[in-house]
Amino acid sequence: MKTQTSLTQKRPRKFAVLALTLAALGLGFGSAHAAATNPADLNIKVTVSAAESVIINGSGSTSTTTVWSAGTPNSASASTATVTNNASGITERWELSTVSQSSGVNSGNSSDGWTNANSTATTLGLDQFAIQSVFGSSNTVASGCPNVSSTDWNQSFAPALTTTPLTYASVVSSTAAFADTSLNANGAYNPDCTNGSASGCNNDGDMFVNDSRALCWRLLGPSSVSASDDQNLQIIVTANVP
DSSP states (O other): OOOOOOBOOSSHHHHHHHHHHHHHTTOOOOOTTOSOOSSOOOOOOBOOOOOOOEEETTBSSOOOOOOOOSSOOEEEOSSOEEEEEOOSSOOBEEEEEEOSBOEETTTOOGGGSOEEOOOOOSSBOTTEEEEEEEEEOTTGGGTOOOOTTOGGGGSTTSOBOOSSOEEEESSOBTTEEEBOTTOOTTSOSSOSOSSSOSTTOOSTTOBOTTOEEEEEEEEEOBSSOSOOOOEEOOEEEEEEOO
């Protein structure tokens, strides 16, 4: 009976790549009916049990508060949040996104929510919002997050978040951003892997198990509102396999 050595992965293309690699290493199919073999192979199938996971401040869901008023519509995080790869043994990449519309907390009616303007303009229209977010060294808490008027928020690494996730990486592109070069207090503002050349790295943006980064944000609020409901906004951190 023929057996095969492979590493089970979620994605078919990953499996195909690994299967070809193992075959190239000589751990391929042996013939049980060969008249004579030398050497003989024992094929061992390894089933990988690992899943990506990410937490913020030690939890899958955490909250913070800020105040909006017509006089001060914009605000920024007073302290950092800590994002950690708490996966069971798997390297992952982080993506940031947000909602298209907030929800009015008091009424529970989404029609009372603000609409994402997808803008970094500091003056927005009626019932509009925008959120920016950046990563920095896990020791950023020592120096704090950029204030609401910091030039960090004007940089290409701090785009407005949308419902389309963008990857945390060292090189800014149409699909990646968020590494704040000024948040380097006693540590790296970049992800663990920046160019794929380091040991254990596959891609720019790889984060190793148990490693953390600080997360900072800026909220751009509306110039005026149509209802006095509290608003629930989200920064969504998604972990994906590199």
